[in-house]
Every structure is written in C-alpha cells, then in structure tokens.
Amino acid sequence: MSGTAETIISVEKLKTYFDTEDGRVMAVDDVTFELKKGETLGIVGESGSGKSVTNLSILRLIPEPPGKIAAGKIIFDGDDLLQLSVEELRKVRGKRIAMVFQDPMTSLNPFLKISTQLTEVTRLHLGHTHGEAREHAIKMLKLVGIPDAEVRIDGYPHELSGGMRQRVMIAMALSCDPELLIADEPTTALDVTIQAQILELIKDLKARMGTSVILITHDLGVVAGMTDHVIVMYAGKIFERARTADLFSRPGNPYTRGLLRSVPDPEHERGEPLYQIPGLPPDLADPPPGCPFAPRCDRTEDICRTEFPPFVELHSGHHSLCHFAREVWEESLQTAGVDRRELEDIRSVDG
Amino acid sequence: MLRFILRRLLIIIPMALLVVTLTWGLIRLAPGNFYSGEKKLPAAVEAAIRKKYGLDEPWYKQYGMMMANVVRGDFGDSLKYPGQSVNEIIRRHLPYSATIGILAYFLALFVGMLAGTYAALKQNSVFDFGPMALAMLGLSIPNFVIAPVLVILFAFWLYVFPPARWGGASSLVLPVVTLAAVYAAYIARLTRAGMLEVLRSDFVRTARAKGLDDRTVLFRHAFRGGILPVVSFTGPALAALLAGTVVVEKVFALPGLGDIFIKAVLNRDEPLVLGIVAFLSILIMVFNLIVDVSYGFLDPRIRYE
Ligand SMILES: Nc1ncnc2c1ncn2[C@@H]1O[C@H](COP(=O)(O)OP(=O)(O)O)[C@@H](O)[C@H]1O
Numbered sequence: 001m002s003g004t005a006e007t008i009i010s011v012e013k014l015k016t017y018f019d020t021e022d023g024r025v026m027a028v029d030d031v032t033f034e035l036k037k038g039e040t041l042g043i044v045g046e047s048g049s050g051k052s053v054t055n056l057s058i059l060r061l062i063p064e065p066p067g068k069i070a071a072g073k074i075i076f077d078g079d080d081l082l083q084l085s086v087e088e089l090r091k092v093r094g095k096r097i098a099m100v101f102q103d104p105m106t107s108l109n110p111f112l113k114i115s116t117q118l119t120e121v122t123r124l125h126l127g128h129t130h131g132e133a134r135e136h137a138i139k140m141l142k143l144v145g146i147p148d149a150e151v152r153i154d155g156y157p158h159e160l161s162g163g164m165r166q167r168v169m170i171a172m173a174l175s176c177d178p179e180l181l182i183a184d185e186p187t188t189a190l191d192v193t194i195q196a197q198i199l200e201l202i203k204d205l206k207a208r209m210g211t212s213v214i215l216i217t218h219d220l221g222v223v224a225g226m227t228d229h230v231i232v233m234y235a236g237k238i239f240e241r242a243r244t245a246d247l248f249s250r251p252g253n254p255y256t257r258g259l260l261r262s263v264p265d266p267e268h269e270r271g272e273p274l275y276q277i278p279g280l281p282p283d284l285a286d287p288p289p290g291c292p293f294a295p296r297c298d299r300t301e302d303i304c305r306t307e308f309p310p311f312v313e314l315h316s317g318h319h320s321l322c323h324f325a326r327e328v329w330e331e332s333l334q335t336a337g338v339d340r341r342e343l344e345d346i347r348s349v350d351g
Numbered sequence: 352m353l354r355f356i357l358r359r360l361l362i363i364i365p366m367a368l369l370v371v372t373l374t375w376g377l378i379r380l381a382p383g384n385f386y387s388g389e390k391k392l393p394a395a396v397e398a399a400i401r402k403k404y405g406l407d408e409p410w411y412k413q414y415g416m417m418m419a420n421v422v423r424g425d426f427g428d429s430l431k432y433p434g435q436s437v438n439e440i441i442r443r444h445l446p447y448s449a450t451i452g453i454l455a456y457f458l459a460l461f462v463g464m465l466a467g468t469y470a471a472l473k474q475n476s477v478f479d480f481g482p483m484a485l486a487m488l489g490l491s492i493p494n495f496v497i498a499p500v501l502v503i504l505f506a507f508w509l510y511v512f513p514p515a516r517w518g519g520a521s522s523l524v525l526p527v528v529t530l531a532a533v534y535a536a537y538i539a540r541l542t543r544a545g546m547l548e549v550l551r552s553d554f555v556r557t558a559r560a561k562g563l564d565d566r567t568v569l570f571r572h573a574f575r576g577g578i579l580p581v582v583s584f585t586g587p588a589l590a591a592l593l594a595g596t597v598v599v600e601k602v603f604a605l606p607g608l609g610d611i612f613i614k615a616v617l618n619r620d621e622p623l624v625l626g627i628v629a630f631l632s633i634l635i636m637v638f639n640l641i642v643d644v645s646y647g648f649l650d651p652r653i654r655y656e
C-alpha cells in the first residue's frame with residue numbers, strides 16, 4: 001500500500017517501545033497506515049493508546065533512552081525517515097513536517113520571546129534574514145488570528161491565553177508551509193469554546209495551504225467533521241481503520257463502538273453521566289494473552305482471551321482487528337451506527 | 352523593578368543593625384573579656400579598663416553608644432590592635448579573601464555547570480556517573496580534609512604549588528581549588544537535575560521538532576531554564592563560601608578576613624567582630640538582591656512588586 005504518487009507519508013509496521021521499571025512497554029506495535037496528499041487522517045483512541053508515540057516516531061522525537069523505534073519504515077517522499085542521517089532529518093523537521101502539540105502552555109518556550117521562537121524556524125529553513133523572518137512571523141500571526149500581531153510578537157508566551165498560545169504554535173508550525181502537519185490533541189488542553197475555534201482554524205488553513213494533516217484526538221466527535229480517514233488505536237495497535245464516514249456509520253470493532261457511545265450527543269441529558277467503556281487499558285508491559293481489549297469488551301468469547309485477533313478487511317479500505325469483526329460490522333448496520341451528519345450536528349452544537 | 356530594588360536596599364540597613372545587635376548580645380553573654388587572660392588582673396587595673404571602655408555603664412547605655420557609632424558606619428578602633436580602626440583592618444584584609452572567594456566562585460560555577468550539563472546530556476553513561484561520583488565525593492569531604500590532601504599531593508610530592516602563604520598567582524591555586532570543590536560539586540548536581548528536567552520538557556521537544564540542531568536546542572532553548580536552580584543557589588552559596596574562606600585561610604595561612612575574624616572572636620575584639628559581621632551581612636544581602644534581579648532577567652514570568 002505504499003509508493004503511489006499521491007501518498008505523502010506511509011508508516012509501515014512501526015514498533016516503538018519504552019524500557020521502564022516495569023519492563024518493556026510496547027507503546028506502538030505494528031502500526032501501518034498511509035496518508036494521501038491533501039487529506040486529513042484522524043487518529044483516535046483512549047489516552048495511552050500510543051497515538052503520540054506513533055507521531056513522535058515519525059520525526060524521531062522519541063526520547064532515547066528509554067524509548068526505541070525498534071522496527072518499521074516511515075516513507076516520506078520516497079525516503080525512509082528512520083534511515084535518514086540526523087542532518088537530513090533536521091531538514092524535514094519543522095520544514096516539511098511540522099507538529100503542533102497538545103499543551104500550548106508547556107510547548108512554547110517560556111524563556112524566549114514569541115518573535116525568537118517564530119523567526120528561528122524560517123531563518124533556519126528558508127534562509128530568511130532577521131527582517132524577513134520578522135515580517136513573515138507577523139504575517140503568520142495575523143493569519144492565525146492573533147490581534148495586534150505587531151505588538152504581541154515581542155511578548156512572551158505567558159502573556160497570552162491558552163487559545164492564543166495554540167494559535168502561535170500553529171503559526172510556528174505552518175511558517176515554512178509544511179507538506180504535512182501533525183496536530184497532537186491540539187485542543188485537549190483548551191476550553192470548550194476555544195476548541196471549536198482552533199479546529200476551525202486548522203481546517204481553514206489546511207484548505208488554504210493544501211497541507212496534509214494528521215489529527216490526533218481522544219474525542220471521536222472532533223474527528224467527524226475534520227478528517228477523511230480515521231484509525232482507531234488501542235494498546236499500541238490499530239484496532240480499526242476506515243474512511244471517516246464508514247467508521248461512523250458502520251463501525252466494525254467493539255472498541256470503536258464503545259468510543260462512539262462515549263461521544264456526547266445533543267439529546268444527552270445534562271448531569272447524566274456519559275457512557276464510558278468499563279475497565280482500564282491493559283498494562284502494556286504485561287499485556288493479557290489474546291486480544292488486549294478482551295477484558296473490557298462486551299462480546300468477548302473464549303477465543304478472545306487466548307488468541308490474538310486477525311486484522312480483517314471488511315471492505316475496501318476498512319479493516320478491523322477483531323475475532324468477530326464481520327459480525328460486529330453486520331450488527332452495526334442495524335444498531336450502534338451513528339449517522340455522520342448527526343455527528344456533524346453534534347460538533348456544531350458543541351462549538 | 353526599580354522600586355523593588357530600592358525597597359530591598361532599604362531593608363538591608365535595619366537587617367544589618369539587627370545582625371549587629373544579635374552579635375553584640377552573643378558576645379556579651381559569652382563568658383570572658385578581651386582583657387582577661389591567663390592570670391587575673393589586679394582589681395584596680397580591671398576597674399580602670401572597664402571605665403575607659405565604658406563597661407561600667409549599664410548595658411543599655413553601652414548598647415546605645417555602640418549603636419550610635421555603628422549607624423554612622425564607625426566601628427571604632429580594634430581592642431587588640433589599638434590605634435587601628437576596624438574599617439581600616441577590614442579594608443586591608445578584604446582583598447585576600449575577595450580574591451580567593453571570587454576566583455573560587457567562578458571556578459565552581461564554570462566547572463559545576465560544565466560537568467552538570469555534560470552529565471545531563473549523557474545521562475546514565477560513564478560521562479554521567481563519573482562526574483557525579485566525583486561530585487558526591489566533593490560534597491562529602493569537608494574543606495579541612497581536601498586542603499591537606501591537596502597540599503600533600505601538589506606541594507610536597509609534585510612541588511607544583513606552594514603549600515601555604517600568600518605569594519603570587521601560584522599560591523592561589525590550592526586555596527581556590529579547595530574552596531571551590533564543594534560548590535562545584537553542588538552546582539554540578541543542581542545543573543544536572545535542572546538540565547535533565549528541561550531537556551525532558553515539552554518546549555525542548557518543540558525546539559527539536561522545528562529542526563534546530565543540538566547546540567541551538569541546548570544553548571538557546573534549554574540552558575536558561577536548566578540553570579535557574581543554580582542561580583537561586585548562588586545567593587546561599589556566597590554565604591557558605593564566606594564561611595569556607597575562614598577554614599581555607601586558616602589552613603593555608605592567608606591573611607584574609609576569615610582569618611582575622613577567627614582571631615577577633617577568640618580575642619573578644621568586640622568592635623572588630625561587629626564590623627566584620629556587619630560587613631558580611633550587608634555583602635550577602637546585596638548579593639542576594641543581585642541574584643533575585645538576575646533571576647528575573649532569566650525568567651520573564653517573574654514579576655517584581
Ligand atoms: N517517555 C516515556 N517513557 C515511558 N513510557 C512512555 C513514554 N512515553 C510514552 N510512554 C508509554 O507509551 C504508551 C503510549 O503513550 P502515548 O503515545 O503518549 O499515548 P496517547 O495515545 O495518549 O498519546 C503509554 O503506555 C505510555 O505510558
């Protein structure tokens with residue numbers, strides 16, 4: 001599935017682990033996906049499922065030790081990023097692939113002026129002079145909707161609100177016009193009202209600049225209106241992969257179904273607790289035999305506890321990691337599926 | 352900011368007077384006098400001395416007189432070295448202490464930050480454990496042990512540095528190294544911890560994600576935050592360094608302020624003790640102010656009020 005002309009990045013059989021006191025944690029285990037130019041891929045999953053590690057592995061930003069990218073290929077524009085020299089990799093980082101991180105409070109350097117943090121990227125990658133870089137930085141700040149950009153640029157991150165800081169992060173990430181933007185839970189740390197604005201901004205800029213986007217989130221609701229494809233991760237593995245519309249209308253995995261049920265819907269009574277998948281994700285240092293989701297799954301059978309499930313292709317481009325993938329998929333048609341349009345309504349109500 | 356500095360400077364005066372008062376009280380409470388020696392003085396002589404120095408007055412009058420002079424910056428003459436003013440004695444002996452103190456201070460900062468940063472970058476390797484074990488050693492061995500060891504090694508075996516006394520640059524090496532050792536060790540550990548924390552931080556990851564090279568990431572993005580713990584330690588370090596000079600000057604027979612101070616205390620040379628205590632306390636407070644202000648330059652989130 002790699003190598004077609006319009007594929008911007010393809011991740012193949014990626015394995016990344018961490019050596020911890022409890023033993024070796026397989027944070028990302030055999031993850032494969034690809035992204036076409038100009039498209040947006042959503043990666044969803046509960047916290048700890050390996051979403052961030054997957055994407056940090058792409059730019060080799062895993063702290064080593066304790067981490068290690070043990071296997072796999074990450075093909076970007078014909079090169080395997082995992083094989084590049086550090087110098088070559090640095091020319092990709094920030095220039096061709098840029099990242100926006102979850103917490104804008106801690107992801108900007110509190111000791112440096114915003115101007116320094118913005119201009120250093122374009123001076124490095126685009127060879128801007130001091131003056132050009134500053135002009136460009138102000139332009140970017142305006143683009144992401146920072147009022148008084150000419151003044152703000154000389155301030156420090158702590159003088160801005162969380163939402164404004166995330167805008168600065170986005171301005172910084174997009175300042176070299178990257179081919180791929182990876183946004184790792186860009187709204188998780190923000191107020192609900194700001195979340196929608198930031199998502200709207202990413203969507204808008206993506207359309208304007210033609211950037212391909214990987215959007216990581218633990219909230220399926222976010223994915224609905226933003227992405228073309230979705231992969232659902234659990235315990236370092238891809239549990240389901242599908243076109244966004246298919247995933248919402250006809251999930252083929254009990255885990256995805258659980259995630260869908262935990263998205264708040266408009267008719268949801270205030271104060272009534274949201275659905276939560278029972279139990280906790282497995283200890284990745286000592287995963288249970290069989291399917292890692294089996295202890296929490298609502299349709300577990302004996303085989304789930306003993307045998308690792310197959311990655312079943314349900315139809316073209318729709319895969320599910322489950323012993324009963326097809327059955328779940330069939331069931332979904334009648335029951336649990338949520339209409340995509342319905343979910344977009346949910347999002348607009350949220351915002 | 353200016354108001355902050357001004358207010359802190361103003362506080363220094365009453366604080367110094369308080370320190371002087373406490374010191375004065377301690378001297379008076381301690382048994383013995385500057386004139387009492389091995390054998391007892393004849394009663395008439397003792398009475399004459401007491402009268403001459405106003406010791407026959409009630410204590411509050413003596414305190415008042417002492418304070419009236421001290422407030423004007425006049426500590427009077429030394430009791431042990433009559434005819435020499437306290438201010439003059441301090442001025443004469445300060446350069447020795449200041450020289451080894453300042454040199455040790457910068458040596459400790461340089462070596463400590465270098466070793467600490469290096470250890471943090473090479474975490475859990477030989478280059479981490481090596482310097483850190485050395486630092487641990489430096490911390491656990493007191494000055495008065497380090498000094499003779501260095502003297503034996505470099506003065507008596509290798510003949511590279513003189514064992515004691517003042518005489519040119521080479522005579523500074525051993526005292527400065529002795530004095531610096533503990534602080535270098537402490538600063539190395541602080542730097543390592545600070546750098547490790549910053550190197551793990553999100554904003555350093557952001558800097559890497561931008562494609563910056565290791566040097567830029569280290570010096571532009573990590574270093575400032577990493578050395579903040581060191582900066583806040585430099586205030587107390589100076590105070591401790593001053594205490595260290597007392598030992599080092601004794602061991603290496605240097606005519607510095609520390610040496611004079613010990614003698615003054617043993618001699619019950621009250622004006623000299625008060626003078627040195629007042630001088631050192633002001634020095635430490637001014638220095639702490641400098642540290643606080645420079646902290647604000649390093650960390651823009653700090654606001655002074
Ligand atoms: N620096 C690290 N050291 C040890 N374990 C880590 C580290 N970073 C991530 N992990 C582990 O990797 C797993 C996946 O983490 P992550 O990718 O951050 O999850 P998420 O899906 O929430 O982004 C988790 O179990 C986490 O404990």
Ligand SMILES: [Mg+2]
Pocket residue numbers: 048051052053184185
């Ligand atoms: Mg994450």
